[in-house]
Amino acid sequence: MTSTETFYEKLKKWLDNFITGSGYTNITTGYITGELQFLVFIIILSVFFRLFSVPLAIILLIFITAFALYFAPVIKDVEKENMNDLNRVLYWMVIYFAIIIAITLWGG
Template structure:
């Protein structure tokens, strides 16, 4: 039996699973657009790694694509990690700062 669902219906059903509430609410459009944007942005960011090293950039791009598929829906994680909870912000600042120092010292 062939499914009569369009691609839109499939994506909507999948998104509703993690959004909850009405499938036609304005929050729903935000979450769906957000999910798409996050994936696109992350892939573009990964491709920017070619500035440092093209072969490493290619590896990173594939790894990121795999990670996006594995952790989907991404938007839930993005929202949680972008919480304004002080502990979480401090945690990310420490990680982030470590990366900056690592990259700059490596660049030297």
């Protein structure tokens, strides 16, 4: 009895996380779909490490899935990081650029 209740409450809390301000149902559906999509996306990306070694990919897969579920919902953070704020875009551009240069220069 209590366990179902807590589960229900947990689920409700989780859903409430999506809604800020006036909650429109169609926004909520978008957020939930986006959350699941993002989860699947990073799971698939973690599978990519099979190119280096298969056990590594399995460990990463488990860890990343666990982390993503633990920190859920992450879609709000994803949205925040993809805001059109100039400094944020500049920050991400510098990071990407540094990664590209680091990979190509010292990876090869």
